[in-house]
Amino acid sequence: MKPETRQQEIIRVAAKLFKEKGYSAVTMRDLAKEMGIKASSLYNHISSKQDILNTIIIALAEEFTDGMRRIQSSNTNCITKLKQIIELHVKISSQNIYGMASLNNDWMHLQDQRDYYQKLRIDYENDFRAILKQGIDANEIVNSNPEVMMFSILTTLRSLYVWIPKKEDINLSELSNTLNQILIEGINK
Amino acid sequence: MKPETRQQEIIRVAAKLFKEKGYSAVTMRDLAKEMGIKASSLYNHISSKQDILNTIIIALAEEFTDGMRRIQSSNTNCITKLKQIIELHVKISSQNIYGMASLNNDWMHLQDQRDYYQKLRIDYENDFRAILKQGIDANEIVNSNPEVMMFSILTTLRSLYVWIPKKEDINLSELSNTLNQILIEGINK
DNA sequence: AACTTTAACTAACGCTTGTTAGTTAAAGAA
DNA sequence: TTCTTTAACTAACAAGCGTTAGTTAAAGTT
Numbered sequence: 001m002k003p004e005t006r007q008q009e010i011i012r013v014a015a016k017l018f019k020e021k022g023y024s025a026v027t028m029r030d031l032a033k034e035m036g037i038k039a040s041s042l043y044n045h046i047s048s049k050q051d052i053l054n055t056i057i058i059a060l061a062e063e064f065t066d067g068m069r070r071i072q073s074s075n076t077n078c079i080t081k082l083k084q085i086i087e088l089h090v091k092i093s094s095q096n097i098y099g100m101a102s103l104n105n106d107w108m109h110l111q112d113q114r115d116y117y118q119k120l121r122i123d124y125e126n127d128f129r130a131i132l133k134q135g136i137d138a139n140e141i142v143n144s145n146p147e148v149m150m151f152s153i154l155t156t157l158r159s160l161y162v163w164i165p166k167k168e169d170i171n172l173s174e175l176s177n178t179l180n181q182i183l184i185e186g187i188n189k
Numbered sequence: 190m191k192p193e194t195r196q197q198e199i200i201r202v203a204a205k206l207f208k209e210k211g212y213s214a215v216t217m218r219d220l221a222k223e224m225g226i227k228a229s230s231l232y233n234h235i236s237s238k239q240d241i242l243n244t245i246i247i248a249l250a251e252e253f254t255d256g257m258r259r260i261q262s263s264n265t266n267c268i269t270k271l272k273q274i275i276e277l278h279v280k281i282s283s284q285n286i287y288g289m290a291s292l293n294n295d296w297m298h299l300q301d302q303r304d305y306y307q308k309l310r311i312d313y314e315n316d317f318r319a320i321l322k323q324g325i326d327a328n329e330i331v332n333s334n335p336e337v338m339m340f341s342i343l344t345t346l347r348s349l350y351v352w353i354p355k356k357e358d359i360n361l362s363e364l365s366n367t368l369n370q371i372l373i374e375g376i377n378k
Numbered sequence: 379a380a381c382t383t384t385a386a387c388t389a390a391c392g393c394t395t396g397t398t399a400g401t402t403a404a405a406g407a408a
Numbered sequence: 409t410t411c412t413t414t415a416a417c418t419a420a421c422a423a424g425c426g427t428t429a430g431t432t433a434a435a436g437t438t
Binding site for chain 4 (some may be wrong): 216217228232
């Protein structure tokens with residue numbers, strides 16, 4: 001494993017600050033202080049504040065897109081695909097706690113890349129919807145409102161980054177299983 | 190119904206802008222422009238930007254607290270209480286689409302009232318947890334991880350404000366029922 | 379008619395913002 | 409050793425920030 005470059009370190013620290021206060025409330029001086037240098041020195045490594053946000057968000061969004069493509073092309077039934085989606089979110093979220101906050105809360109502050117991000121997001125949701133509808137047609141999934149299903153599941157998965165850090169010594173594959181059970185089977189006895 | 194005061198109008202418009210860009214990214218000049226006046230004129234009606242945020246968030250947080258107290262003291266089983274909680278969120282969220290965004294995303298920018306807000310939030314979650322645990326003890330609810338259950342349900346309900354405006358001509362009691370079915374019974378056939 | 383209140387205005391203040399220019403000392407390459 | 413690159417620095421800029429002071433014209437009150 002290569003050691004982190006100074007640029008990567010800045011982006012990582014920025015993501016942490018963005019999670020705590022949001023992109024707009026974090027100043028380059030805040031970020032510099034956290035790095036132990038002056039604000040102007042940051043520009044030896046990054047080109048702009050905006051570019052930090054781009055890097056954080058687009059990398060993550062593309063990771064989700066890649067994951068979805070892999071799941072789509074797996075020859076499994078829909079319930080299994082949903083389980084794979086849950087695992088994808090648990091994996092990416094647990095490895096990118098800070099970045100996920102920017103993805104969820106600060107995407108509207110993207111400029112050049114905003115449209116591209118929104119396209120990735122819409123495509124992802126369409127793929128998700130298609131899996132649910134196939135599941136309903138194949139009689140694997142109850143014939144209720146697929147929009148509400150998608151909203152409920154996807155919202156839960158998108159917020160994992162808030163919740164995972166609160167639970168210490170959490171077992172990630174156990175978390176996936178519990179989520180799968182609760183989201184798919186419900187909580188009623 | 191009394192007509193809206195100018196102060197209430199400012200707070201309402203502010204909440205709308207806060208939803209779109211977040212508290213920190215909205216300037217008093219943005220808000221003034223949306224109101225059709227100059228920034229300094231806002232101060233004839235409100236005392237500070239911070240105070241606008243206080244008003245938006247605390248009013249909503251207390252509305253949830255009151256609702257939870259009512260549900261707790263209703264003599265019903267736990268599954269019914271959960272349904273009442275879902276209805277509470279659908280009602281408050283649909284009536285306060287903009288304010289809910291501030292509550293969810295900008296509470297960290299509260300200053301004097303931040304501790305108070307966090308107490309209300311923690312108490313609410315504790316009450317929710319207690320209902321789930323009673324349900325498990327009473328054999329109404331499946332004996333799985335109550336933390337994951339609460340996270341999943343509460344996250345979904347807290348994000349309703351994002352999703353309700355996207356669906357036109359939505360029937361709110363139908364939405365409550367569908368949510369209840371999906372969150373409680375799951376989606377598996 | 380004389381007054382007070384309301385809600386807007388212009389002008390400005392002190393501070394913070396993201397960013398640039400130019401400099402410097404150390405490390406690495408020739 | 410000499411040259412180049414790297415990564416920090418100080419100083420500063422223009423723009424924008426929340427907010428205050430003081431003014432004004434209209435509306436409401438006595």
